[in-house]
Amino acid sequence: xxxxxxxxxxxRLAERAQTILDAAQSIAAESGMGAVQIVPVxxxxxxxxxTVYRYFPSKNNLIAxxxxxxxxxELAAMREAADAAPGPLSALAAxxxxxAARALNDRRLTWAVLAEPxxxxxxxxxxxxxxxxxGEIAWRINVAISGQHLPDQDARAAAPAVVGAxxxxxxxxxxxxxxNVREAVQAITLLxxxxxxxxxxxxxxxxxxxxxxxxxxxxxxxxxxLTQAIRA
Amino acid sequence: xxxxxxxxxxxRLAERAQTILDAAQSIAAESGMGAVQIVPVxxxxxxxxxTVYRYFPSKNNLIAxxxxxxxxxELAAMREAADAAPGPLSALAAxxxxxAARALNDRRLTWAVLAEPxxxxxxxxxxxxxxxxxGEIAWRINVAISGQHLPDQDARAAAPAVVGAxxxxxxxxxxxxxxNVREAVQAITLLxxxxxxxxxxxxxxxxxxxxxxxxxxxxxxxxxxLTQAIRA
DNA sequence: TGCGGATGTGAATCAGCATTCAGTCGATCC
DNA sequence: GGATCGACTGAATGCTGATTCACATCCGCA
Numbered sequence: 001x002x003x004x005x006x007x008x009x010x011x012r013l014a015e016r017a018q019t020i021l022d023a024a025q026s027i028a029a030e031s032g033m034g035a036v037q038i039v040p041v042x043x044x045x046x047x048x049x050x051t052v053y054r055y056f057p058s059k060n061n062l063i064a065x066x067x068x069x070x071x072x073x074e075l076a077a078m079r080e081a082a083d084a085a086p087g088p089l090s091a092l093a094a095x096x097x098x099x100a101a102r103a104l105n106d107r108r109l110t111w112a113v114l115a116e117p118x119x120x121x122x123x124x125x126x127x128x129x130x131x132x133x134x135g136e137i138a139w140r141i142n143v144a145i146s147g148q149h150l151p152d153q154d155a156r157a158a159a160p161a162v163v164g165a166x167x168x169x170x171x172x173x174x175x176x177x178x179x180n181v182r183e184a185v186q187a188i189t190l191l192x193x194x195x196x197x198x199x200x201x202x203x204x205x206x207x208x209x210x211x212x213x214x215x216x217x218x219x220x221x222x223x224x225x226l227t228q229a230i231r232a
Numbered sequence: 233x234x235x236x237x238x239x240x241x242x243x244r245l246a247e248r249a250q251t252i253l254d255a256a257q258s259i260a261a262e263s264g265m266g267a268v269q270i271v272p273v274x275x276x277x278x279x280x281x282x283t284v285y286r287y288f289p290s291k292n293n294l295i296a297x298x299x300x301x302x303x304x305x306e307l308a309a310m311r312e313a314a315d316a317a318p319g320p321l322s323a324l325a326a327x328x329x330x331x332a333a334r335a336l337n338d339r340r341l342t343w344a345v346l347a348e349p350x351x352x353x354x355x356x357x358x359x360x361x362x363x364x365x366x367g368e369i370a371w372r373i374n375v376a377i378s379g380q381h382l383p384d385q386d387a388r389a390a391a392p393a394v395v396g397a398x399x400x401x402x403x404x405x406x407x408x409x410x411x412n413v414r415e416a417v418q419a420i421t422l423l424x425x426x427x428x429x430x431x432x433x434x435x436x437x438x439x440x441x442x443x444x445x446x447x448x449x450x451x452x453x454x455x456x457x458l459t460q461a462i463r464a
Numbered sequence: 465t466g467c468g469g470a471t472g473t474g475a476a477t478c479a480g481c482a483t484t485c486a487g488t489c490g491a492t493c494c
Numbered sequence: 495g496g497a498t499c500g501a502c503t504g505a506a507t508g509c510t511g512a513t514t515c516a517c518a519t520c521c522g523c524a
Contacts, residue, residue, distance in 0.1 A: 003492055003499055013501090034349075038482060048503040050484075059482060116349065117266075127405045134406055151432060154419065157408060161401030161423055168396020173359045174366055175392060187386065191393055195427035200383060238522070241470090270512060280473040282514075291512065 017055045020045045025066050029109035033116040036063060060121050067122070070113045071129040077102055078136055081211065089149045089198065090206055092140040097189040097210040099133065100166050104181050107171040115167060134159040141196060151197040162192045182212055249287045252277045257298050261341035265348040268295060292353050299354070302345045303361040309334055310368055313443065321381045321430065324372040325438040329421040331365065332398050333444050336413050339403040347399060366391040373428060383429040394424045414444055 023044035042049045056062040081098035085091035103110040138159035144150040193203040255276035274281045288294040313330035317323035335342040370391035376382040425435040
């Protein structure tokens with residue numbers, strides 16, 4: 001007959017799973033996805049390599065969870081910021097600048113999760129995340145277009161370009177790490193808004209109003225199912 | 233006594249080196265950098281795996297050459313198009329649309345060379361290439377700024393964002409592959425120009441005038457030294 | 465034609481890493 | 495207190511793919 005799982009044991013198991021996830025995430029945030037290897041992760045989580053497999057069926061699965069939890073957190077933040085904005089254009093601006101500010105606060109992790117290919121199996125998930133972010137922006141663009149705040153354009157085509165501009169402009173290998181965060185976020189948001197057809201003066205006004213999320217830091221959000229977190 | 237290298241032998245050696253390079257490039261163009269492995273490359277070049285090492289000291293070196301030759305070709309095309317333009321703004325537009333059109337004609341290869349990490353040793357080179365492209369654009373932006381054709385801005389920050397927008401918008405995993413090439417190039421160029429502060433109407437005019445390079449195809453340019461091809 | 469160095473071959477070697485598993489240990493149950 | 499269960503351990507296994515190397519072949523030379 002199977003043993004009962006004590007309250008205590010249940011908690012310990014859950015904590016350990018989270019510890020492993022955190023270890024994986026922190027390694028990704030420090031050294032990129034390539035450095036997320038079972039032995040180092042286990043080491044950082046203070047357990048043996050084999051133990052990781054009691055919690056995650058495979059390394060890919062572990063990485064998938066890292067991506068998913070990051071995705072959930074980032075998408076939620078973007079939505080929240082945008083929903084709190086007074087109008088369609090400021091919602092768009094808030095959405096963009098929130099993503100930008102958070103990406104900048106967690107450069108390496110964001111880059112790892114969004115831009116570092118790991119394995120063909122995982123790539124679909126990473127692309128899903130990108131697609132979700134672009135989708136969020138595309139949605140806001142479309143709202144702004146139908147309210148006549150933006151010139152008519154193909155939001156499905158423009159949104160990925162905006163995402164690319166944000167990633168490369170802020171956290172890509174060419175981005176200059178020096179500048180003030182606030183300033184960098186404002187500059188890139190301005191650029192993105194202009195790209196979508198907001199005239200310069202108006203864009204500057206919007207950018208100036210944008211709330212800048214303070215140090216969001218990558219606290220691990222409660223885990224969600226893979227599909228759930230990304231659903232648009 | 234050392235043997236003389238016959239005319240014939242010299243040619244054959246050079247041809248074979250080129251064949252290997254072409255094989256590597258075509259595999260990258262079909263299936264990405266990850267698929268560039270010694271055995272498949274050798275197979276495509278109709279030689280044994282070991283032979284590759286008579287021509288290239290390591291796989292990394294081979295990939296470096298693929299990147300370099302691609303970089304040389306693309307940079308030259310951008311410069312040529314821009315230099316032929318009548319004014320600073322059309323030079324900028326030509327530079328951007330040339331890159332866009334060529335990237336679109338060779339999606340996979342461009343993506344492989346610019347966006348697929350291979351190995352830490354190689355990544356510096358790939359980043360160099362990105363930097364060179366961004367540098368080329370930054371230069372044109374600065375010229376336009378000093379001629380009062382663009383609002384004052386930090387070209388070093390804006391150029392990488394433009395590169396990101398082009399890559400993600402056109403050939404990234406989210407880019408819709410369906411559209412007409414001409415149309416897609418024009419749309420993304422328009423977006424990029426607006427991002428830099430060109431007002432919509434003016435941008436549309438510039439875009440309409442831009443020459444669209446016809447099917448550049450990845451014919452292998454004469455090999456150059458690594459540094460030489462990328463020098464800005 | 466026959467010698468010797470240059471090239472080509474591809475199976476064996478090596479290295480990095482995910483994954484497994486036989487054995488250990490602590491917790492639960494009676 | 496023992497009998498079990500289930501988690502933990504970490505060395506061994508297995509796989510993938512770059513690199514090597516002993517041997518075969520080719521080609522210029524006399």
